[in-house]
Amino acid sequence: MPGIDMQMIAYRQRAGGHPQCAAAPRIDGRSAMTTIVESLQLALRLILAVDAELLHIVGLSLRVSLSACAIGALIGLLAGAWLAVARFPGHAILVWLVNTLLALPSVVVGLVVYLLLSRSGPLGSWGILFTPKAMVVAQSILVVPLIAALTRRLVLDGLRDGGDQLRSMGAGPLTTALLMLLHERLGAVTILLTAFGRAVSEVGAVMVVGGNILGVTRVMTTAIALETAKGDLPLALALGIVLLGVVGLVNLLIGWLQPRGAVVREVWA
């Protein structure tokens, strides 16, 4: 992004910092305001210039996070529905574990996946470390507990209203749970949007297993982390604004795809 680099150099010179300074510029109240304004202008220029590198980064972010959410949805929705109706020894422990994993730090997921996929790890033969596939694996692991725990709660709430009635119609436990998920599909979409938000905004896991390689595994969050470390706070913030805009657009698109835009109303209500 050469154009952007030149703007950043001009910004740093105005702020009294060295153009190649790696440390973050000193930010007082006035310059903080300037940073935000600069960031908004930069974000706008980045979008209007249709920068190829930015497009690649945004595209990869979306591909990785949407793939992870698709895998997470398949596993998490089924697991959550099953946990809502299944009763077996150890059920309470499994529910506790899933709920605990809601707080799973992304960097820990990254570390575990790194150990599994590293050359000497049990899945080292797959050879996918530092590739987008490894990032998908890590983000999938991150979102599965979130989707499962929230789905279980959604189904349980629904069962209180209509579980008996569905059973009285001849539905078995898992069918009852899946029908409840169909009934509460707007809630399920909201859960998936939450999971997507978690995946696309995390930085720890993708940084560890992807390596933030330019043009290969660099996504929005790792790019933001890199620019922040370099001291380019306005650019980092501008990328953050672009990321937020992209997530907002995805949410709008999903809402638009729903009949009569009911999801948009529900999520924003």
Next chain:
Amino acid sequence: MTPAPTSPQLLIDLHEVSVRFGATLALDRVNLALRRGERLALVGANGSGKSTLLRLLHGLVDSTGLRETHRLEPEQRAPVAAMLFQRPFLISLSVRWNVLLGLWLRGVPRAQREARCREALRRVGLEGQAARPARELSGGQQQRLALARAWALQPDILLLDEPTASLDPSAKREVEALIAEVGRDGPTMVMATHNLGQAKQLATRVVYLEGGRLVVDLPVERFFNESLPHEAAQFLKGELPWA
């Protein structure tokens, strides 16, 4: 109390059956024989065990004691039961899909589903609303849809849990008329109700429950004309306090 006169065939037989929810004894050693073609009204105060007894008859709650379901004669198959609840639960789909879903869950062959669905909706006067989202219907229409969903199954036993309790007088009359029409088709009916007029009008036999115990089990004319145990008599006079 003398048990009610019996119809020819026994469908469900409860012998010393109890149901417990945690520390609460919802049904206490109940004995009841449900026979084919009967229209049984379950009456009693709130918390007396009417809904639990209905759920027990449908096999929705665990119990201790003996609960036997007999095969139909001469069809040689298990009776099909359907249940109507006070507040029907309708899936967020169209009216038509709610009926089709019930048929699918009961394993009705695909070839029959559409015709049965159309006929059931026609009988409750909802054929013009088939494509409408079920949740957008009024309370009375929702109950009519639930009745259509049950009706489409062609049940041998229809269990009704205060189906008109949450309806306005006009919707209540409509649903009562439909229930009476379903009754004319000949299924065995068991209805929990607070409405003694409804029991008198629709039932052939009345069971009075109190604190989870079955206290009175009589044909309808004897229930309303004979002297009953003190609490049942008070209930009949409308003097029983709300539980």
